[in-house]
Amino acid sequence: MAVIRDIEVVVFDVLGTLVDEPGGLRAGIREVAPASNEERVDALLALWQGYGERERQRIGQGTRAYANTSVIDREAAQLVAERAGLTDPSALARLATAGQRLPPWDDSLAGLDRLSRHFPVLGLSNAAHTALLRLNAHAGLRWHQALSAEAVRAYKPAPEVYRLALDTAGCAPDRVLMVAAHAWDLRGARATGMRTAYVHRPVGDPPTDRDDFDGHFDGMDQLVTALTGG
Structure with a gap:
């Protein structure tokens, strides 16, 4: 399993990655x-x-x-x-x-809780501001901050959406890890200099042989271990 080092902030896609x-x-x-x-x-x-x-x-x-x-x-x-x-x-x-009113995947809440003890954790979603607020509350997602692409009036994979996360993170792009179950999303993040990690979900968009992400993980437990060492 890949070990991912030198990360300061972790950014998560929401739809499909943390909720079904x-x-x-x-x-x-x-x-x-x-x-x-x-x-x-x-x-x-x-x-x-x-x-x-x-x-x-x-x-x-x-x-x-x-x-x-x-x-x-x-x-x-x-x-x-x-x-x-x-x-x-x-x-x-x-x-x-x-x-x-989307349900979280079985490992989403515990994974976010574990990870947030080690890193600032951001959500970055195409969902509208008010929809994201209600979705987070319904699913029980807990963030340090949740960002809506509505703030830049665009949808991922437009680069301005990822720059919104980078501006919020306040550190170099190669110190920010984007996590998603969609290879198209990670490609967009990688194009802006972010590090990338794919987490498998039944409804995701899996990477191809041409994708060069920093890690491929079967679930949140593996991702947290790769980032924290335990």
């Missing part, structure tokens, strides 16, 4: 469409996620003005509701905030 985003959205869809079978729920989830990814890409390409995740989630929920035949406004409103 697909699982939480799936639960939100089941809540408002309880008669749907698993195949139907999976199709509705794919509709939601596909829409969100396309809209974030459009914003990154400059073909859509910036909109935060709360706006995009409401739009995605509307599409899902129309596909599912959901007409109750209160159910639609509940569905639109499903992304604020």
Whole structure:
């Protein structure tokens, strides 16, 4: 297992890395469409996620003005509701905030607690300010500081998002470790000079043979051991 040295601040991606985003959205869809079978729920989830990814890409390409995740989630929920035949406004409103009620992975809370005794720990998320606040509270995530990409009106992997974390960390980029379950996220961080660590999750984007990250870990326990030595 890799040992990672000379780190001053640890930065975590949130969605998918510390919380199960697909699982939480799936639960939100089941809540408002309880008669749907698993195949139907999976199709509705794919509709939601596909829409969100396309809209974030459009914003990154400059073909859509910036909109935060709360706006995009409401739009995605509307599409899902129309596909599912959901007409109750209160159910639609509940569905639109499903992304604020995502469950943590089993090792997330203990791993953050252990790591925060040794390092300043930051969250860096594409989630909107208010969504991130409620997500942190629901999942029980505890940070020294949680940063939303909304502050720079961009989405990862735009470099200004990682620079937000670096400015907050207040040290050289090669003393800051970005942790994520998404190789695309780590590539963006590495391009700004940050150190990088991949943590495996069932819903992540695994590295390829061409990726040169500082460490690959099966979970939070391995990551904490690599950083602290125990």
